[in-house]
Amino acid sequence: MKGARAVVALLACAALPFVLTEYQATLAGFVGIAAIAALGLVLLTGVSGQTSFGHATFLGLAAYTTAWMSRYGGWPPLAGLPVGLAITGGTAFLLGLITSRISGHYLPVATIAWCASFFYLFGVLPGLGGFNGFGEIPPLFPGITRGTAAALIGVVLIAAFLLCANLLTSRTGRAMRALAQSRIMAESLGIDTARLARSTFVLAALLAGVAGWLFAHVQRYVSPAPFGLSASIEYVFMVVIGGASQLAGAVIGAAIVVLLRDQLTELLPRLLGSSGNFETVAFSIAVILLLHYAPRGIAPTLFRGRGRAVPDRRAWALSTRTMPVEGALVLETVGLEKRFGGLVAAGGIGLSVHAGEIVALIGPNGAGKSTTFNLISGALSPNAGSIRLLGNAVEGRGARFIARQGLARTFQHVKLLPESSVLDNIALGAHVRGRAGMVRSMLRLDRSEEAALLHTACIHADRVGLTDVLSDPAGSLPLGRQRLVEIARGLCLDPCVFLLDEPAAGLRLQEKQALADLLRALRDEGMAILLVEHDMDFVMGLADRVAVMDFGQMIAEGRPEQVQDDPVVQEAYLGGVA
Amino acid sequence: MDETIFLALLQDGLTTGAIYVLLAVGLLIAFSVTRVIFIPQGDLVSFAALTLASIISHRVPGTLWLLDGLCAAALVLSLIRGRFRALLPYGVAPAALTLACWAAARYGVPTPVSMLLSLTIVTALGPLLYRFAYEPLGEAAMLPLLIVSMALHFVLIGIALYCFGAEGVSTPALTEASFDTGPIEVSGQSLCVGLVCMVMVGALRWFFVRTLYGKALRAAASDRLGARLIGVDHALSGRAAFALASFAAAVSGLLIAPITPLSYDTGFEIGLKGFVAAVIGGLASYPLAAAGALVVGLLESFSGFWASEYRNIIVFSLLIPVLIWLSLSRGNTEDRA
16 A cells, blocks of 8 residues: 555655646655655654654755765766765764753753854855855766656655555554653653654754755755744744644645745735745744644644554564462562651651562552552652662662563553544554664564564554454544553563552553453453552452551551551541541 | 954853843743743744834834744734633734834834834743644653754744845844953943843742742643643643743844844854753753853854854754753653654
């Protein structure tokens, strides 16, 4: 299907030199170049949730490199591509080292800062022609026509598009989307978010580098202006107009902006009877209105999600771990403490969970249960105390490390990718069990591993009863079933300890019974389960042991009936026996 | 470098630094209340100078028509919803202002009156821009707000180019006096800039610490939902914050234009410097931002002497280490979910 469309697109490219006038071919070429750069921005902004107002800088680095090499160094244009990409990628890597440490709203600010710096740098570095730039850059090939250049650019665009599309439907692609949604969730699934953010950033820069290389040899003239802040923002506009969450958005946005600009530059000054950058004003107003009324851009209305194809179930399943012997101590905390300023959210927490055991952690609201979960799973670092997982000290090692040791968790406030399919959400849990990285995914060398990951996801979807909704967007499910998606995702990690934060909240009675059966089955397989739950019937019928927290302290622990009779517990829940 | 040059550079740096203080403070107010990084603030700096120059040269400024247009739109929207009280702010007030401007341009008025008119027009634009560009986004994430800021910047420079052309303008100084202190001559304008800056910072401090409206704004800044629950009007506090930010921009514009000529697009760069200062303050701390603004001003002035071509590179690169430090000290957990 995709192959057929790619062939049609390639044939269309081959026809370009014969059907377009010289002027149209020039425009088509610039659409293609802008689209290649915008693809990188879609990966960066729409997919992985990072923002760059400095994208044009990377076009500039590659363009100036190849322009200088071929104009002054006597190198052929093709030699400028690898060198330009090396410089672009290297710079992006260094900037990424810095910017991946920069969080939240500081990131776009940082991109503005370096974009401004590079703009002035291009203008003042000796030998680059100052702010006027320099021309007489050789074309891609001697004697190349505008039409052939457009066709060539089209082929590069198609190749880049296919590589990106491959990436998005892979293990790495899922992880990139998780990055945008919640870094805490991604780390809890064993994803190295800082590294992934960095490689996405470099990849986006490399796409911009390819575009910059083409630009230099097609325009045959470079100056700082097309690589400054305004140009960078124009790429952001393209992605907003086209739709940041889909690759097609990059192409649509680039086409609209480049072609409309061409029309409006002529039309608007004539209408208004004065010269000026009215097309930019028009685009800007359009972008503001789009963000108000259609923040997802144009692409989603043109290309509705076709739903995810459910994978082939004949694939091999991943090998699973051998569970610890029943009764072995799997998770133990001693004197765990977390303070927020003067507030001791949790103090002196001593919990132990054995293989083949369900322990429930209960307590009134604000007792510190979720804080305890966050400490154990590594989302928070304790101020004091120790956590031993399978006998190894893991406190302060971070969520990613702990997840890889075999601890899975769910969240009190469900953290899913609402727009991705249920299957992809569940498969995200199997991330740590795969190895294919960005390059292998782009080249489709990951297919047998990917099939195994998806197959594993299917198996766990079956277990929690989500088989009928595998291809639906996870956000379309009722809350209770979203919790089941999280549980299946956690199971995909192949954990020996499973932390469940209010798994039964929002489930109907039958669903609760099914969940209890599932948890019992997992226990019987040797899994250690620790759960926080407010539904007492559910807890008391299921748990082997119950620990009670109040005001950050553990106040009781024991078998369910012991705890129920404990006067301290009754006091905490009911404010004392009347 | 001898003492004279050093002192002259110092005077220059502190003067521009003081202007960046105003802009940084305005940005911080807008950001803390609305989470909007008000990039187009810099364009309003140009607006103020160009509007003043326009009135002085007996032309009705184009910014007035922009203001009237936005007011008319707001009026229509309010009347449709049956809010007739909007007639006063969106109908009568702009009509009176238009009349005053027209009269001022036609018959000529003393410069201070023209300044006042320019200040009023530009300050009034702030809340209206907020109303139309940002308010419909509601509780949007950081990114759409920032993109809107960028888009609004382009809209404003486009309008400025259309209304005023590409020519740079200089406006009359507040005072022509200068004082010979021995090694260098201290210009009266520099002293005025410093004085206005201090008065404004003091007044803002009084406003935020002493007055009910100031306290309400601070409440809205520290917890939007909480402030709403105790009756602080969400939209109103946003517009008030933008009025303060655009007022700071307008004052800055009138202070700089006598020193450096301003054209339709140069305000943006000045605004970015104020923004750099605000970021140095972590987009949260007023004293740090003010200190940062002075540092940026001095850095610009001294690097202009030693390596004038690299001036802007040095100023903008200053941000990167600051941002790293801020990110490391604030932790790295920001979730969309």
